[in-house]
Amino acid sequence: MAKGTRKPKLAVWKFTSCDGCQLTLLDLEEHLLAIADRVDIAYFLEASRATVRGPYDISLVEGSISTPHEEELIRKVRKQSRFLVAIGACATAGGIQALRNFAHVRDFIQLVYAHPEYIRTLAQVRPIADVVPVDFELRGCPISREQLLELLSAYLHGRRPRIPRHSVCMECKRRGTVCIMVARGVPCLGPVTQAGCNALCPSYARGCFGCFGPMDSANPLSLGRRLEDLGLSREDIVRVYRTFNAYASAFREGSETYEQVRGHTRH
Amino acid sequence: MPSSTANPKASPPQIIIKKTTLDDLIQALQREGYQVIGPVLEQEAIVYRPVTQLKDLALGWIDVQEAGSYRLERDEAQRFFAFTVGPQSWKAYLFPPREEIWKARRENGRILMEEPETPPRLAFLGVRACELAAIHVQDRIFLQGPYVQPRYARRREAVFIIAVQCTRAGNTCFCVSMGTGPHVREGYDLALTELEDTFLVHIGSEKGAALMAEIPHREATQEEVAEATRRVDAAAASMGRTMDTTELPELMRQSLESPHWEEVGKRCLACANCTLVCPTCFCFTLEDVTDLTGQEAVRVRLWDSCFNQEFTYTAGRPIRVSIASRYRQWLTHKLGWWVEQFGVLGCVGCGRCITWCPVGIDLTAEVQTLRHMYGRASSPATVSR
Structure with missing residues (x-):
């Protein structure tokens, strides 16, 4: 990063998920200082409650869209993000909670909750790209450390990430x-x-x-x-x-x- | 022991060593500065790995291979080389799956280029006839014509080859059909045939002769030479597969619009296993890897495959979208265009692509089906599956 240029602002968002993918960012231990040196980690609640307002240059989005509230929120995140990356199986395919898509969610709610009337949820779980345009997807449950690092390096150097789609x-x-x-x-x-x-x-x-x-x-x-x-x-x-x-x-x-x-x- | 009456000047010298003397050979190679690679038991398979002593070799195993299946069984006769070819080929050492081509580093505002290390000198112990043929096919690919791969060339020039004659054929073997084996004919420094308690050794080069001079041995008797030939002939007579190679490139041309490709495409997983286990397949990709700080960049060559959709990207989009079109590309290249391109078929009959296909697609059966469809069957063909 040349001196005088503004560092890109990074935000990390969580939807319906287990936090494992955003944890992968913290798991980049030996690279964290280099990342923080080149990126302004502006919004990452798992790491710090201090937040910086948007817009953000790059947003990492974890989790699926499972509730009406999340549908609204992801649209706001999209508006505030230049480059939006869906990370992990929940964000790219709906995750394990998308099993509800093969059944009736009401049956689960009746079984699990004492007061089903309080639960507001979508009948179908959706990956992020089903709701808003997504610029890139990182697969995995959880995502790979190496692929996340490659994504960030590629973003910082303005090149395409090397994420193969073969077997x-x-x-x-x-x-x-x-x-x-x-x-x-x-x-x-x-x-x-x-x-x-x-x-x-x-x-x-x-x-x-x-x-x-x-x-x-x-x-x-x-x-x-x-x-x-x-x-x-x-x-x-x-x-x-x-x-x-x-x-x-x-x-x-x-x-x-x-x-x-x-x-x-x-x- | 009676001494041989063979005239060493009339034919290449053939000598006998005790089985345990193979260890002396391994030690002698290491003294000469070679890293010896040989067949070892690992992950329930016979794979080629660095060895430092005779004990490291996989002793007393037989492989049972079928389309999509490989199992090891104990060999009652406790032979060293009763198995045939495994999941890996020598390609992994001459043309490694991942190799740094160059590295660059920023230092004080300048860019410094670094050459990768010189590859080690390798000695291959246990190269079969089909594998020697495959190495010669890759030599044509990487060493002939205007574009020579320098790192392949350096490895290839330095390599010491101890071939082994197959005395047993696998169920997916068809080297006889392809004219590549099982008799090892040329291109080796030493060639071993496993007998009861000894190995018959053919010397194939001056390097081989010089090495054998350091090793305790005696001349072979005519009976021993005849017995060795009988054993390899027995392997030749028990090939598990055959392929009719009559005008294969022409058959491929005629089959281009065949509906059979779609049928194979329904079974093919496009997982690329066949191309990666193939000892002649050479597709690769180059990746430029930069680090987070932008201080270092590496260009890496990686094994790739014509079965990967991304490999078919041309002018911004994949040109072979269907699995059927990729299978067709592979088979017609291997058995057709390869001849125009390199003057030799791309298949040596080792059978790896049959055994290691997770769903057991068998190119010998697919070729037979195509022959049946296009009326060029040399024998009554049955349409498989």
């Missing part, structure tokens, strides 16, 4: 992890999931859970047939596609197809 398999192969599905028969969502975690779970011989959502040309039905061969029931397959990114279109297509064919014979 997790690319990361397994580049780091030398042997395919656990082929070599051990472990069910894995890696072949339909966007990279970004450096293939963390497969490197511990665990199947990919799909935290980063569907890759850019995911084929959830072909993988589903393979998962059946590996012993998963159709109900299991509905469940593996319905976790953190359940409402992302390719995973939704996967789970809805397997829900429809439930009880019917394959082929």
Whole structure:
């Protein structure tokens, strides 16, 4: 940052979420001083209650839009933000709370709350980009430290962030992890999931859970047939596609197809 | 032991070493300054990793491979090289998955360029015939023509190759069809054939001869040479797959508008596994990485794949949007245009793309289907799946 120029103002916003993605910003420990040196952290309630009024140059938005109040608030955030980045599975795909989109939210409310009449919520949970225009999305549950740092570096240097949209398999192969599905028969969502975690779970011989959502040309039905061969029931397959990114279109297509064919014979 | 009557001048010398003497070979290579890479047991598979002694090698394992499946089983005969090829190829060492091309640093208002370190001299222990063929294919890609990859060239020039003759074929192997194996014919420094308690060693270069001079050995008998040939012939006779290579580029041309690509596209995951395990696939991307402070920049070369949509970006948009079009690009390049481009087919018959495809797509079956559709079947073809 050249002397005399104003530092870009950064804001961090929370909607329906667990705070894990904004925590990733604090988790950039060794880079925090460099970030604070180049960016004015103007609004970040998880780090400080001291806030600076907008407008903001860059807004990181965590969480999904789940209530009428959040619908209004995100529009205000959009108006105050030059560059708006949705961060994490909730903000980019609705998160785990989007499971309500496959059911009736009223049924949940009746079950959970003693006074359901006090609850104001939307029937459908929506990702940020469904409500306001979004300039960039960082996937993940939670987002990756490295990708957040890359996003900030790219923003500061005026270049496009390097956030690939290919499979997790690319990361397994580049780091030398042997395919656990082929070599051990472990069910894995890696072949339909966007990279970004450096293939963390497969490197511990665990199947990919799909935290980063569907890759850019995911084929959830072909993988589903393979998962059946590996012993998963159709109900299991509905469940593996319905976790953190359940409402992302390719995973939704996967789970809805397997829900429809439930009880019917394959082929 | 009877001494051999073979005339060393008439044919390349063939000698016998005890199995434990392989350790002397590894030690001798290390004294010469080589880092030795060999097959080891890791992550329930046989992978190529640095080794420093005989004990590091995966002893007594057999791999059972099928489309989309790989399992290891104990080898009762306790052989060193009873398995065939695993998930990794030597490509990982000659053309690493991630490599820094250059680094630049700002210092006192100037930009300083840094050359990456010189790659180590490597010795490959256990290179199979199909893998040697694959290395020669990549040599054509990276070393021939006006654009030579200097770091590939440096690695390749320095490498010491100990080939191993396959005495067993896998279920997804088809090197016989591709004319690349299982007999190792050229391009090695030493070639081993595993016998009962010994290895038969062919010397393939002066470097190989010089190294063997330091190692305890004796001349091979004619019976031993014949037995070694018999063992490799047995592997040749038990290939798990075949591919009819008659006019493959022409078949690819005729198949361009085939509806079969859409059918494969429904099964293909576009996950890129086939291209990454392939010993000849060479797609890469270059990334410029800058740090937060803007003081350092690195240009990195990374393995990429024609199955990645972003790889097909041309003039601001992807040109191969459907998975079917990407599978077609891969197969027609490999078995068709590759010949025009590099003078050789892009497939060596190692079968890795079949085994390591998570949904078991088998190119030999797809080629047979295309032949069936376009009337060029050399034998009655069955449409798979």
